[in-house]
Amino acid sequence: MMGGAENIRKRKSGHRSRLGSLCLVSLFLITVLCSTAGASALVPVKKGAKRQKGERIVLDHADRLHYDIMKNPNANILNGNVQFTHGNIKLFCDSAYYYKASNSFEAFSNVRMVQGDTLSLTADYLKYDGDAQIAQARKNVHLRHRGTLLITDSLNYDKLYNLGYFFDGGKLHDGKNVLVSDWGEYSPQTREAVFNYHVKLTNERFTLTSDTLHYNTLTKVTHIVGPSNINSGGNRIYTERGYYDTAKDYAELFDRSVVINGKSTMTGDSMFYDKKNGNMHAYGNIIYNDKGSKNLLTGDYCEYSDTTGYAMATKNAVVRDYSSPDTLYMHADTFKIFTYNIRTDSVYRLVHGYHKARAFRTDVQSVCDSLKYDSKNKKMTMYGNPIVWNNNQQLLGEEIQVFMDTTIDSVHVMRQALLAQQLDSACYNQVAGREMFAYFNGGKLAWSKVLGNVDVAYFPYDSDSIMIGLNRMQTSELRMYMKDRKMSRIWSAPANGTMYPLKLAPEEQLFLKNFAWFDYIRPKNKDDIFVWKEKAAGTELRETVRRQAPLQTLSEIARKKMGRQSGGAR
Numbered sequence: 001m002m003g004g005a006e007n008i009r010k011r012k013s014g015h016r017s018r019l020g021s022l023c024l025v026s027l028f029l030i031t032v033l034c035s036t037a038g039a040s041a042l043v044p045v046k047k048g049a050k051r052q053k054g055e056r057i058v059l060d061h062a063d064r065l066h067y068d069i070m071k072n073p074n075a076n077i078l079n080g081n082v083q084f085t086h087g088n089i090k091l092f093c094d095s096a097y098y099y100k101a102s103n104s105f106e107a108f109s110n111v112r113m114v115q116g117d118t119l120s121l122t123a124d125y126l127k128y129d130g131d132a133q134i135a136q137a138r139k140n141v142h143l144r145h146r147g148t149l150l151i152t153d154s155l156n157y158d159k160l161y162n163l164g165y166f167f168d169g170g171k172l173h174d175g176k177n178v179l180v181s182d183w184g185e186y187s188p189q190t191r192e193a194v195f196n197y198h199v200k201l202t203n204e205r206f207t208l209t210s211d212t213l214h215y216n217t218l219t220k221v222t223h224i225v226g227p228s229n230i231n232s233g234g235n236r237i238y239t240e241r242g243y244y245d246t247a248k249d250y251a252e253l254f255d256r257s258v259v260i261n262g263k264s265t266m267t268g269d270s271m272f273y274d275k276k277n278g279n280m281h282a283y284g285n286i287i288y289n290d291k292g293s294k295n296l297l298t299g300d301y302c303e304y305s306d307t308t309g310y311a312m313a314t315k316n317a318v319v320r321d322y323s324s325p326d327t328l329y330m331h332a333d334t335f336k337i338f339t340y341n342i343r344t345d346s347v348y349r350l351v352h353g354y355h356k357a358r359a360f361r362t363d364v365q366s367v368c369d370s371l372k373y374d375s376k377n378k379k380m381t382m383y384g385n386p387i388v389w390n391n392n393q394q395l396l397g398e399e400i401q402v403f404m405d406t407t408i409d410s411v412h413v414m415r416q417a418l419l420a421q422q423l424d425s426a427c428y429n430q431v432a433g434r435e436m437f438a439y440f441n442g443g444k445l446a447w448s449k450v451l452g453n454v455d456v457a458y459f460p461y462d463s464d465s466i467m468i469g470l471n472r473m474q475t476s477e478l479r480m481y482m483k484d485r486k487m488s489r490i491w492s493a494p495a496n497g498t499m500y501p502l503k504l505a506p507e508e509q510l511f512l513k514n515f516a517w518f519d520y521i522r523p524k525n526k527d528d529i530f531v532w533k534e535k536a537a538g539t540e541l542r543e544t545v546r547r548q549a550p551l552q553t554l555s556e557i558a559r560k561k562m563g564r565q566s567g568g569a570r
Contacts, residue, residue, distance in 0.1 A: 057103055057130040058085045062096075075099050075106075082107070086130050089159065090114045093126070103130035111137070113157075119145045119188050121157065121164075133159035141166075145188040148217045149173040162189040174217045176203045177246055181213075191218040205249065205275075206232035220247040232275060235306070236260040249275035261306040262343060263292040268302070278307035286313065292347055293375050296320035297337065309339025309349070316530065319351050321375065324406045330373065330380075331529040332357040340376075348376035357382070358529040363443040364408045365389045365523045368400075378404045385535070389522050391485065392422045393445055395438060396518070407443035412436070418514055419448060421487075427467070429458040429487060430512045431478065444485060450478045455512055458487060459502070470505040473497030 063080025071077065075097035084091040084098075084105060094109035106127045113121040113128075113135060124139035135157040137143075143150040143157070143164050152170035157163070165185035172179040172186065172193060182197035193215045201208040201215070201222065210228035215221075222244045230237040230244065230251070239257035244250070251273040253259075259266045259273055259280065269284025281303055288297040288304060288311060300315035313319075314334045321328040332353030341347045351373040359366045359380065369384025379401060382388070386400040390408060397413035413419075417436035421429040434452025438445060456473040465486075475495035481488050500509065521533040 055087060057105060059098055060085050072097055088116055104128060147175055150186055163187050178202050179215060191216055193217060203246065206230055221245050234262050264290040266304060278305050280304045293349055294321065294323035295349060295375060296322060309342040311337040326362050328359065328361045329526045329529055330359045350374055356532045358523050360523040360526050360529050363390060364402060364404065367521055387518050390445060394420045394518065408440045410440060411438040416514065420515060420517060423459060427459050430515055431456050432512050432514055445482050447479065447481045452476065454478045457512055461486065467502055469502045470500040470509060471497060472509050
């Protein structure tokens with residue numbers, strides 16, 4: 001009886017022991033399944049991925065091997081100089097759990113994994129699945145590949161796809177570049193790295209911040225695919241798509257990127273920027289804004305140097321000067337801009353506009369073949385049949401200089417100068433001469449001075465503002481004074497002239513020989529500057545031929561000298 005009871009107690013004890021063992025095994029399996037599920041969630045899913053059972057993990061060495069059913073019933077426990085081999089991977093550590101049945105192991109302390117002769121990984125802990133060919137490294141992880149070092153606390157390495165990825169913050173060192181982000185991946189095969197969330201790339205020349213960045217450690221080229229800022233000294237680039245060569249300091253920017261240099265900004269559909277020499281080429285809806293000198297340049301193609309301040313724009317090119325309350329708009333086929341005293345408080349620019357130049361401001365409009373604008377002196381010089389309008393006045397000549405501040409200040413017309421003032425649909429005050437100066441007050445013509453071969457046709461008014469006749473006059477110098485946009489008085493040098501009653505004025509005396517009214521080509525608004533309008537045939541000025549001093553060759557001088565000497569001898 002006693003023996004039977006003892007047997008029963010033994011069976012119960014064994015049963016409890018087996019139950020305990022089963023509970024431990026079940027708990028372990030649950031833990032493994034959960035950890036495997038968690039790990040699989042971190043493994044990148046790729047189309048066509050086939051993870052088949054491969055070769056077995058080989059235990060090369062361990063100072064001590066033992067088995068502890070209470071501690072880990074499914075593993076061989078290894079201690080001291082542990083070494084595994086799996087294909088071309090070798091792993092070294094201080095201790096490990098070796099799961100022969102599942103072809104996997106866990107490595108602890110001084111973990112070092114080597115693949116070939118170019119890639120190594122160190123960590124405090126590593127779990128490796130030989131069938132899935134995935135290594136999960138934790139704490140003080142260092143992944144080295146050629147000249148690249150990736151540092152993180154959580155890294156998974158996929159041997160099948162040759163890809164390492166981190167998800168708890170990481171730092172990549174690549175020569176002179178350092179990249180940090182919250183999440184990222186690195187492929188030793190392609191040398192491509194992808195970084196996401198709070199990305200920052202730094203070196204001694206610039207800092208790049210972004211949320212998404214692709215980087216090639218071989219070419220040193222970054223592929224920007226999200227909102228990013230590149231800061232380099234006084235320069236800053238904002239882009240959402242582009243490429244940046246960190247070795248050459250060369251950027252290719254798209255999708256309305258912005259380059260900021262001090263107080264100036266350049267925006268375009270696509271831009272190519274060489275930071276080393278400061279040269280930029282921009283295409284598509286270009287906007288260059290210089291807030292320092294208050295100039296704006298637009299067009300569909302632009303070249304710019306941020307070292308010299310030189311710019312060239314064409315294709316719908318427009319220059320705006322908004323330094324005054326009334327913005328000046330200038331259009332030409334091509335603009336070239338030269339900057340002086342760059343990056344100083346006394347910076348100014350010379351703007352050259354070539355071919356079919358048109359300008360508009362509320363108080364002054366102009367048309368010419370080419371122009372030059374001085375932002376320092378607020379002076380616009382026009383060449384090639386230039387015409388300037390102010391209210392109901394028109395000035396033309398071979399060359400015109402217009403001085404403008406907040407309003408038009410003065411005009412200087414050189415050679416074949418003509419001032420015409422429209423009184424009504426049929427009558428025009430006209431003054432022609434070799435040279436003319438016109439002065440304005442509050443945007444209105446105050447007085448003018450005409451020099452050389454002055455020819456006048458004007459219609460005087462009586463005290464009741466009634467037109468009384470036509471005055472034709474020729475003199476060498478004339479001064480005209482205006483009031484309420486009407487001629488109030490005239491001073492002239494000795495003159496010859498005739499006063500005709502209005503109804504008796506001969507038709508041929510109503511207009512000067514070179515009179516033409518070009519209101520039909522006048523820019524009516526800021527958008528009208530893009531519409532080029534040709535003058536009527538036969539109305540173009542014929543430029544005067546300037547007298548030049550006769551040029552003498554040395555042979556001619558010698559011959560004349562010899563002639564004088566021979567004449568003296570006789």
